[in-house]
Amino acid sequence: MLTYDNNQPMYKQVIDDIKKRIVNGDFSHNPQFPSTRELAIAYGINPNTAARVYKELELQHICYSKKGVGTFLMNNLKLEEDLKRTMADNLLNSFLSNMSDLGFSKDEIIEEIKKED
Amino acid sequence: MLTYDNNQPMYKQVIDDIKKRIVNGDFSHNPQFPSTRELAIAYGINPNTAARVYKELELQHICYSKKGVGTFLMNNLKLEEDLKRTMADNLLNSFLSNMSDLGFSKDEIIEEIKKED
Amino acid sequence: MLTYDNNQPMYKQVIDDIKKRIVNGDFSHNPQFPSTRELAIAYGINPNTAARVYKELELQHICYSKKGVGTFLMNNLKLEEDLKRTMADNLLNSFLSNMSDLGFSKDEIIEEIKKED
Amino acid sequence: MLTYDNNQPMYKQVIDDIKKRIVNGDFSHNPQFPSTRELAIAYGINPNTAARVYKELELQHICYSKKGVGTFLMNNLKLEEDLKRTMADNLLNSFLSNMSDLGFSKDEIIEEIKKED
DNA sequence: GTGGTCTAGACCACA
DNA sequence: GTGGTCTAGACCACT
Incomplete structure (x- = not known):
């Protein structure tokens, strides 16, 4: 919404x-x-x-x-796939960069995600 | 920057x-x-x-x-910790919500993170 | 096309x-x-x-x-010729005016055309 | 205007x-x-x-x-130059292509330009 | 005071 | 009926 x-x-x-x-x-x-x-x-x-x-x-x-x-x-067979990939990459990059700035290691980040409901 | x-x-x-x-x-x-x-x-x-x-x-x-x-x-012993917790939670919530909208399951998200160097 | x-x-x-x-x-x-x-x-x-x-x-x-x-x-002996003349004039006028606005002199324009394959 | x-x-x-x-x-x-x-x-x-x-x-x-x-x-040393080049190329390409469609050879096009005031 | 966004409503060109 | 453009005016966020 x-x-x-x-x-x-x-x-x-x-x-x-x-x-x-x-x-x-x-x-x-x-x-x-x-x-x-x-x-x-x-x-x-x-x-x-x-x-x-x-x-x-x-x-x-x-x-x-x-x-x-x-x-x-747009008439592009891979558009959905590319879009998904691009959007996911953007989310991943910004998320991991920010978490890293906060002092989280990769393992800790994965732990945090597992803890979420 | x-x-x-x-x-x-x-x-x-x-x-x-x-x-x-x-x-x-x-x-x-x-x-x-x-x-x-x-x-x-x-x-x-x-x-x-x-x-x-x-x-x-x-x-x-x-x-x-x-x-x-x-x-x-501010003179608050737990401020650093609280700040880290709050910021991390905000990042986690918005990240997981967006990835979920893109069709990623929790396991897939973790896979994606592991793939990142 | x-x-x-x-x-x-x-x-x-x-x-x-x-x-x-x-x-x-x-x-x-x-x-x-x-x-x-x-x-x-x-x-x-x-x-x-x-x-x-x-x-x-x-x-x-x-x-x-x-x-x-x-x-x-249309049954007009000179139609093809007139059409060619009119269209060419339109193209020439707008082209020369725009190139001139970009700072090209007439000689430079001719040079540019000669350079094109 | x-x-x-x-x-x-x-x-x-x-x-x-x-x-x-x-x-x-x-x-x-x-x-x-x-x-x-x-x-x-x-x-x-x-x-x-x-x-x-x-x-x-x-x-x-x-x-x-x-x-x-x-x-x-934009802070780009070559911007003016690049802009001039790009705009001129666009004008040249479309002009030459259209004139060629009308049956003008390159030499004839140059003749036409020389005839212009 | 600057750019950014949004609304409301209008008119046009196109298919 | 569709998208494209433009106006007029408003409010907001930022510097």
Whole structure:
């Protein structure tokens, strides 16, 4: 769900959510994304903000837009896989770097994760 | 190192850095922080920004200021430990939640970490 | 080839392509254009878009339509020549103006062209 | 000057104009760009559109923004030169390709340019 | 005062 | 109906 008190702007939160949906295969059978107006309603945001989401995703080569037609998942067989890999790597790198700065060794980090519910 | 291309504002980056230094014991023998001017020079930031850093750290009960004297690490035996625990928990929660959204199970996450050099 | 990532709309890309074909004499022996349906298939575009192409070419007095018969190249001996002249002039003007804004003198421009393979 | 009847959106026209000014060395002594509000007034556009210009230039690694401070020309010694080269290459490629499609040989193209005033 | 984000609403070009 | 652009105005975070 979108949060307003977050330091992350709404359009980035929506982008992240869509990326996760792509990774989970939500668009593997139908590559067409909801229209900007539908997206706006679905997330409770302004149509302009929704358009910004797709524009940003287009810059990242994740989707492309045809004026008057719609917005589509990029035609790339490995896109879901690559996206998952890239996002996971980013999370891993920043997490491990920060934990290391706090003085955790790799073994300790793994211990911490195992302790979590 | 501080970056401008980061979504994190300067003052938060400095705050995080100082917190990490506290956790690593950099102030355990000398609880006095550098003056705002020294801090500004050390991090290459505006003195106003440096002042904001201490103001924020004060609000989080991590330091206190004596007018005309300086800024000091809060006199709390468990502060380092608590700080480490809180920061680690925040990192862990957000990391595990995001990895889970990407479809990684706990075991897979641990595998990924082991793979990192 | 037609591209969607182009700032040029599909129908203008097709119009330009047809104009180039006219200049190259592709219709000098048979002035009849393909039907809108054939055009749509040939270029992989929507029939509505194909119709728009001919409508636009008609407005520019490049072709004319006979209802129930087809679309034909305008019967004008100098049309190919005029078209070539007009298009070349447009290209030349905008190119020279832009290169000049970038600080290229006429001689430098010619040098650049000679360098191209 | 900006034109509204142009197929080019205003923000792209402004971007092109700024790029040309960079190539011409307008920012070589003072890397700070006008504020978004100043830019808006200077070009007679909405501040949002002005902000969009800088955001786009930032994506192209031509400038960077510091929140609360300003927008600056990227610190890259060869940027002006590279920009000039890239823009010229784009103009040359598209021009030569289009002229060639119209049936002009390289020598004929050079002749055409010499004929221009 | 600077850039960043968001809303609300409008108009356009395209298919 | 779709995406693209622009305006007007507001509020926020940062320096």
